[in-house]
Amino acid sequence: MNKSVLFFLCVFCFRSIAQTIDISEARIYTSVTDKQVLRRSVEVLQQEVKKRSHLDWPLLTKLPSDGKPYVGIALESDLSGFPIRVREEIRKLPVINAEGFKLLVIPETKAVFVVGKDARGILYGVGRLLRKMEISHTLVSISDKLSMATSPKYPVRGHQLGYRPKTNAYDAFTVEQFDQYIRELALFGANSIEIMPPRTDDDATSRHMKLPAIKMIGEQARICKEYGLDVWMWYPNMGSNYTHPDSIQKELKERHEVFSSVSPLDHVFVPGGDPGDLEPDVLFAWLEKMSVVLKKYHPKAKIWVSPQVFRPTKKWFDAFFGHVNKNYPWFGGVVFGPWVKMPVQEIRRVVNANIPIRHYPDITHNYSAQYPVPHWDLAYAMTLGRESINPRPHDEKVIHNALDEYGVGSISYSEGTNDDVNKFVWSDQDWNPDTPVIETLRDYARLFFGPEYQESAAQALISLENNLKGPLLTNEGVARTLMQWQTIEEDASPELWQNPRFQMGLIRAYYDAYTRRRLLYETEVEQEAKDILGRIRSGSSLANIQRAKAALEKAWQWPILPEYRRKCFVLADSLYRSIGAQLTIAKHGAMSGRGNFLDNIDIPLNDAPYMLDQLTKIEKLSSESERLQKIDQLLRRTDPGPGGFYDHFGSPESWYRVVSDIPWEKDPGSLQSPRIGFGVGLVGEEWVDEIKATGFKGQVTPRVWMKQAKTLYDQPLKIAYTELDPQSSYRMKIAYTGRFRSRMKLTTDDGSVIHDFLQTGEQPLFEFDVPQKATADGKVTFIWNCGEGERGSQVTEIWLMKK
Missing domain, CATH: 2.60.120.260 (Galactose-binding domain-like)
Structure with a gap:
């Protein structure tokens, strides 16, 4: 190849490589004058940029012509305010549908354009822009190659944010924190938030609540309205009787109070059970009465129902789907969620084609759940428990894409902030199931950690998921995961140290490493005790039983890595201060089994409790031969x-x-x-x-x-x-x-x-x-x-x- 050709190829490659352009001094111009279309989209862009860069992006009243950077926001139906070249470039991009948007960067003028199909499209376009920009203290930049046109595949995309004591953090949220969290979910394409009535299968209040539940759900609905999102309500049947007139009137009175306290309310989801099991005939007769109250306050709202019941029978299902297929005017659709016995593919076959199915995926629990961690190690099940901080990005994509085609989208079942990463991955999959997990995680890290952590934090989150895979005893990757998080920790700014998402990742890294080291230690301790018992000869049982018991007790008499343990408690306190996360019962006011995994940090990871109990019983035997026989049985239990x-x-x-x-x-x-x-x-x-x-x-x-x-x-x-x-x-x-x-x-x-x-x-x-x-x-x-x-x-x- 001659030098001139090589030179040309090098120049061509250089020009093809994306470069970043500085838009720190950008202004915002929008041709949209309808406030119901803009809603809070411009405010979101201004506020989120300022939080991260301390830069103010002013809103202009006319299109700038001074050559300085600006962000133009418009509806696709009205691009008249933009230059001809910009309009031509935008029209060249692929067609977008409802809630879709187009993004375009013109490098020569340092202009960025967000074009929405509708009001939501503008919001999601602003969200994608924020995800793709690199925002640091005094610099905002963006790739000069950024160009996209995208629309959501599924019309329902959201998450449940229940304000009740059972959640591991939401009950401690302020109105401002709910506003921010709902906003952040919307930045990743969520268009629905599911709230709960004050009365569920839970306590009425908690020490963490900033407002009474009836007032907070009103605030949640108001926030959704300001962003233009749909409001759903999960409303279980908690009454003791739904056939007696007096009981029905009592329940209807509560519905009047709840439905009148929230606006808007677009859909109500009533589970068939867990809690509130009802026979289908009783359930649908009651929903008919409830629909009258719902329509009084929210004329367009629909009621959705799940075939969710702990002990289902064919008779129950036949009656349930018989009612579903009657197409009641108040009926919205079927929900497929936890403890629904029938596969969603079968539900799709038995319900009328015009009836939508909404997924209700449990993304929050590790076991005893709809989608448990496959083949999870017992040491993790005992320590991290059912509801821990649990980023599972790749698992969530697999789960989503296995079943997504049978529904119109999903609103996840969440019990708090522990599944934070999973929410954002799931929203991206509902928008486009072909989205690579790493793309979501890089956006997540860039936006929530900072551009300097884009790759390190994204990979560190994947490593936390990998920690959960396979036998913990042989998972040497757990130590490397901690090193990844420690590297971020060493360079962390004061702002990052106050960041709950960083705190959640870091505590899991230390907790996992501590748990694995304890498992190695305690496994060896148990084997040492067995070796002692295996060497016992006639006449020496009592002395050697004492030696074996002493060996078994080493784990708590001489614990290892106390500094890791202390680090976990320090981080738990930080999470309680930052987002009200409740990782312990005594100090942080958690509910048992609901996120308080730090209470499990000292659970024995070997058979010491069982062996000590057996050895204590053997000691009490009066016959040496009998003691030897029982010791042999203990050692040969699995033979x-x-x-x-x-x-x-x-x-x-x-x-x-x-x-x-x-x-x-x-x-x-x-x-x-x-x-x-x-x-x-x-x-x-x-x-x-x-x-x-x-x-x-x-x-x-x-x-x-x-x-x-x-x-x-x-x-x-x-x-x-x-x-x-x-x-x-x-x-x-x-x-x-x-x-x-x-x-x-x-x-x-x-x-x-x-x-x-x-x-x-x-x-x-x-x-x-x-x-x-x-x-x-x-x-x-x-x-x-x-x-x-x-x-x-x-x-x-x-x-x-x-x-």
């Missing part, structure tokens, strides 16, 4: 004997036996496939004591009983064994633990019945003979089925022992 098999189905090494025909990516809600479950589950449906793992009649249980394989509702759970001895007979011991107390039946693939329906939750261990014919070919598949209306099958351990 299936010669030629036998043992599996714990919460462990990755046993999961290959669990039959699954549908990958997680296709069925993230596991309505048609198995999932991992957590819980011991005798008293109620939650873990009785997470620290000691008690559950069955107060006894301290093995740690493995906290994690099991499970299916939901009447979906069969199948577990397959191969390489059995076809000449032998087997006896089967099973541990049935878990969150649900279900009636289950166990059969085999050849039709043999191992046991008929029995009630789990009464005792953990059962033993049965396996018919020899079931294993005569050297393999067998065990199949568990629940009775109709049950919540699911769950199996924790299996011993197959040769007889």
Whole structure:
């Protein structure tokens, strides 16, 4: 290649590379005069730039011609105020639809144009501009190649912001904080906010609330109106009776008070259950009466309903969808959310084509949820718990895109700020499911952390998600994740230190690293105790039991990394001050199981509680031979004997036996496939004591009983064994633990019945003979089925022992 050609190619490449242009001294001009169209869009642009740069961008009354930077804002239908060249360039961009916008940069004049299809399009165009600009203390710049035309794929895009004590931060928000948070969600394309009435399945008030709930929901609705967003209300049926006239009048009176206190109100979502289970005939008769009150205050509002019920039956569903398909004039559509038994694909088939389906995705919980973290490590389940700070950007995209085509969009189920990253990823996916996760995270980091952290913070958030994947014991990436966040921490400005989004990421990085180091330490401590017990000989049991107990107690007698632990509490205090996040019960006023994961920071991560309980009982035995026998049984608890098999189905090494025909990516809600479950589950449906793992009649249980394989509702759970001895007979011991107390039946693939329906939750261990014919070919598949209306099958351990 000759030098002249090479020179030409280099110049061409250089000119093609995007450059940034300085628009720090920009002004704003808009040809829109209708305040109902502009709403707060110009104000948002001015305020968000000033917050980050301290620069004032004034609003001009006419198009500038002095060659200095400016931002032009217009409706696509009226570009007459812009120069001819600008109009031509804007028209060259692809067609946009409702709520869409176009962005265009003219480098020569340092002019930026935001063109909306409608009022919302202008707001979302301003949002995308703010996401793409680099704004620092005294400099605002933007790529000279910025050019786009985009419209949302789905018409419903939003999040639930419930002002009630059960949330882990929202109940501490001020009006100003709700305004800012709603604004930020809108910057990423949200067009709907779902609020709640004062009475739900929760306390009426909390020590954190700045206003009574009835006043705050009025403020939330007002804020949405100012931004031009839709207002939804999640309104469960909390009354005790919906057939008696007196009870109905009492409920209607409450609806009058609530519906008259908010404006606007565009839709009301009434869950079929969780809470407020009602039979469909009663439910729809009540909704008919409620619709009259709703229409009085909000004539265009519609009522949406979910087939959400804990113990569903075919009769219930037939009646429910029979009502849905009657097309009541007040009926808006069907909501697909947590604890809806029927896959959304099936719902789409059974409801009339003109009836919309709205997704109600649970993006806030880690387990016992609609979309749990797949194959989550037990150490995380015990410490981070059900509702922790949980950025899951890539998981959220997979979950969204597996099911999005069956609905008109979504409004997420959120219990606070812990799922903050997930909200913004989900909104971007509702706008365009092809949006790469990293693009959203870079925008998020650039806007909320600062342009200097665009790449480091985006990658650090991905690393927090990666921390949650696979066995924690071998996840060496957890230490690297902490290093990433520490690098940001070392250079953090005072403003960043006060930034709750930075605080949330940093506390998770330290918490994860602390948890993994404890797991390594405590796993070794447990093995040390077992080694001591394994060396016991006749006459030495009592002394060695004491030594083993002392070894087990090392974890709390001589804890490791106290500086990491202190750091977590300091950051928890910072989050409480900045956004009212409640990470502990005693100090921060959290509700149990609702974001207070810091209370779990010292939970034992080994079997020390169980072993100490067993050793204390063994010590009390009077016979040395009996003590030795019990110690041997303790050490051999999982031994299936010669030629036998043992599996714990919460462990990755046993999961290959669990039959699954549908990958997680296709069925993230596991309505048609198995999932991992957590819980011991005798008293109620939650873990009785997470620290000691008690559950069955107060006894301290093995740690493995906290994690099991499970299916939901009447979906069969199948577990397959191969390489059995076809000449032998087997006896089967099973541990049935878990969150649900279900009636289950166990059969085999050849039709043999191992046991008929029995009630789990009464005792953990059962033993049965396996018919020899079931294993005569050297393999067998065990199949568990629940009775109709049950919540699911769950199996924790299996011993197959040769007889």
